[in-house]
Amino acid sequence: AEGAVAGAVFQVWVFVVLFLIMLPAMFGLSLGVTGVYIQVLVKILEWATVRIQRGRMEQPSVPVPLPNGIIERAGGSMEEEIGELRNSFALSDAFYFYKKGLESIVDDQVTQRFSSEELASWNLLTRTNQNFRYISLRLTIIWVLGVFVRYCILFPLRITLAIIGLSWLVIGTTLVGFLPENSVKTWLSELVHLTCYRICARGLSATIRYYNKENKPQKGGICVANHTTPIDVVILANDGCYAMVGQIHGGLMGVIQRSMVRSCPHVWFERSEMKDRHAVTSRLRAHVAAKTKLPILIFPEGTCINNTSVMMFKKGSFEIGGTIYPVAIKYDPRFGDAFWNSGKYNMVSYLLRMMTSWAIVVNVWYLPPMTLQDGEDAAHFASRVKSAIAHQGGLLDLDWDGGLKRGKVKDSFKEEQQKMYSSIIVGQNGISSCSQSTKVE
Amino acid sequence: MGSRASTLLREEEIEEIKKETGFSHSQITRLYSRFTSLDKGENGTLSREDFQRIPELAINPLGDRIINAFFPEGEDQVNFRGFMRTLAHFRPIEDNEKNKNSSASEPLNSRTNKLLFAFRLYDLDRDDKISRDELLQVLEKVDVEQKMSIRFLH
Numbered sequence: 001a002e003g004a005v006a007g008a009v010f011q012v013w014v015f016v017v018l019f020l021i022m023l024p025a026m027f028g029l030s031l032g033v034t035g036v037y038i039q040v041l042v043k044i045l046e047w048a049t050v051r052i053q054r055g056r057m058e059q060p061s062v063p064v065p066l067p068n069g070i071i072e073r074a075g076g077s078m079e080e081e082i083g084e085l086r087n088s089f090a091l092s093d094a095f096y097f098y099k100k101g102l103e104s105i106v107d108d109q110v111t112q113r114f115s116s117e118e119l120a121s122w123n124l125l126t127r128t129n130q131n132f133r134y135i136s137l138r139l140t141i142i143w144v145l146g147v148f149v150r151y152c153i154l155f156p157l158r159i160t161l162a163i164i165g166l167s168w169l170v171i172g173t174t175l176v177g178f179l180p181e182n183s184v185k186t187w188l189s190e191l192v193h194l195t196c197y198r199i200c201a202r203g204l205s206a207t208i209r210y211y212n213k214e215n216k217p218q219k220g221g222i223c224v225a226n227h228t229t230p231i232d233v234v235i236l237a238n239d240g241c242y243a244m245v246g247q248i249h250g251g252l253m254g255v256i257q258r259s260m261v262r263s264c265p266h267v268w269f270e271r272s273e274m275k276d277r278h279a280v281t282s283r284l285r286a287h288v289a290a291k292t293k294l295p296i297l298i299f300p301e302g303t304c305i306n307n308t309s310v311m312m313f314k315k316g317s318f319e320i321g322g323t324i325y326p327v328a329i330k331y332d333p334r335f336g337d338a339f340w341n342s343g344k345y346n347m348v349s350y351l352l353r354m355m356t357s358w359a360i361v362v363n364v365w366y367l368p369p370m371t372l373q374d375g376e377d378a379a380h381f382a383s384r385v386k387s388a389i390a391h392q393g394g395l396l397d398l399d400w401d402g403g404l405k406r407g408k409v410k411d412s413f414k415e416e417q418q419k420m421y422s423s424i425i426v427g428q429n430g431i432s433s434c435s436q437s438t439k440v441e
Numbered sequence: 442m443g444s445r446a447s448t449l450l451r452e453e454e455i456e457e458i459k460k461e462t463g464f465s466h467s468q469i470t471r472l473y474s475r476f477t478s479l480d481k482g483e484n485g486t487l488s489r490e491d492f493q494r495i496p497e498l499a500i501n502p503l504g505d506r507i508i509n510a511f512f513p514e515g516e517d518q519v520n521f522r523g524f525m526r527t528l529a530h531f532r533p534i535e536d537n538e539k540n541k542n543s544s545a546s547e548p549l550n551s552r553t554n555k556l557l558f559a560f561r562l563y564d565l566d567r568d569d570k571i572s573r574d575e576l577l578q579v580l581e582k583v584d585v586e587q588k589m590s591i592r593f594l595h
Contacts (some may be wrong), residue, residue: 099531099588108495
């Protein structure tokens with residue numbers, strides 16, 4: 001009798017997975033289940049928020065999260081605070097630097113971007129819980145139910161889908177790879193890639209909304225986007241085919257990469273090649289120049305940022321030439337924290353966390369294509385594209401380098417601050433006397 | 442941030458820090474959250490490297506001196522009490538504190554203590570080498586209370 005029950009459960013399982021999820025996913029259809037799920041979730045989270053707010057008022061010792069930081073900054077520039085053109089040094093000038101320094105120790109703009117965003121209200125996931133106190137029995141019950149639903153129902157479903165999706169990618173692309181280069185192969189390759197990514201997206205309960213599809217990246221172009229997580233690739237590839245760029249890994253990742261490149265020209269680099277900037281640029285340039293190849297997908301930040309801001313875009317991607325298609329990606333933090341904190345979690349534990357979140361809800365905006373203007377250098381162009389993406393996604397536009405996650409800030413920035421201060425003390429006198437002497441010559 | 446910080450700070454400690462520094466309960470827990478997020482080694486203390494990891498501080502021309510102010514003579518680690526004690530100098534002077542003439546020890550953020558803090562930042566080898574009168578003369582003309590205060594939100 002037990003064997004029969006197990007067999008029946010298994011059959012139901014296969015039926016659900018195959019017909020209700022996989023097949024519709026392959027054809028880009030939706031049964032609307034995820035939509036209903038999201039709506040129910042929103043209602044529950046709203047109720048939880050109200051309940052928590054009420055609980056906070058009853059327990060005043062619990063601090064309220066401050067979305068804008070711990071301190072209120074004065075915000076004046078160096079000139080305003082120290083005083084213009086005094087042409088003299090005063091001991092009290094140091095106060096400005098001390099204050100700015102202490103302010104940055106208490107709350108700075110950069111280090112907070114490399115860890116998950118603090119939510120204004122708890123979304124019933126322990127991992128995002130900073131100051132959880134027991135507030136009410138009902139809330140705790142809902143949380144326990146949530147744990148059960150996420151770990152025992154959603155997680156096995158999602159794992160199954162992920163495995164199916166990835167195996168399909170490897171098998172499908174290998175099979176397509178046997179065909180000769182012609183339009184059939186291209187069409188089949190796109191089909192395989194799209195269906196696989198769609199299945200994977202279902203495997204994360206991802207709800208993706210694309211805006212301005214008329215600006216979708218075209219062949220021979222370069223698609224740039226802000227980077228939050230490796231899942232960005234799945235999100236974008238659900239709506240179109242891209243040539244991926246990246247380093248070739250070993251293990252499972254390497255197997256997937258090697259089979260993908262059999263069916264369509266992705267650009268994979270060996271670790272040694274990545275260090276040679278010229279080699280990388282020329283290979284990408286060759287790819288773009290062949291106007292028939294799929295658009296390249298690049299993340300110019302170079303590292304994952306927590307989706308509250310966009311950090312410096314490395315100018316290398318903007319020196320390749322060709323049309324740039326900017327894309328802005330914004331995750332809704334209520335349903336799950338999509339940011340990959342690579343220092344804290346490795347890829348496997350990150351994916352497990354993703355699969356046990358409520359869902360992934362994303363908005364993707366395709367922005368109008370941009371090209372290098374006359375007399376503009378690559379760094380300025382990169383900055384322009386970055387601002388456009390930040391503006392569209394509602395993210396903060398920062399000039400700081402994402403590489404600060406691991407590395408130190410360059411000394412030249414400190415020297416800039418020192419130069420600025422010297423020009424205040426020295427004032428106009430120093431500069432104008434110099435220019436007079438050159439005029440005479 | 443994102444760490445379950447407040448559960449590791451005991452109520453008695455918060456009360457002690459409140460008495461010593463004058464910060465409110467919620468300010469202390471928030472600053473503790475910040476302290477732990479800077480503490481990459483997760484050992485309850487900050488080292489000089491932990492401070493230098495803050496880019497805005499690293500480019501500050503006086504950044505090194507500010508970092509030194511947190512560390513007591515000859516030590517390389519600062520705990521949360523020391524952290525708060527140093528930050529307390531930058532708490533704004535509230536109106537009800539201005540009129541205190543009590544003989545009890547002055548609060549850390551009094552005008553005199555702010556000046557003392559700024560003086561020590563100049564006096565790198567900590568042996569009163571700057572002429573004290575000179576310094577005070579210049580500083581008398583400056584709105585010390587405003588310039589050496591940070592507005593901590595409640």
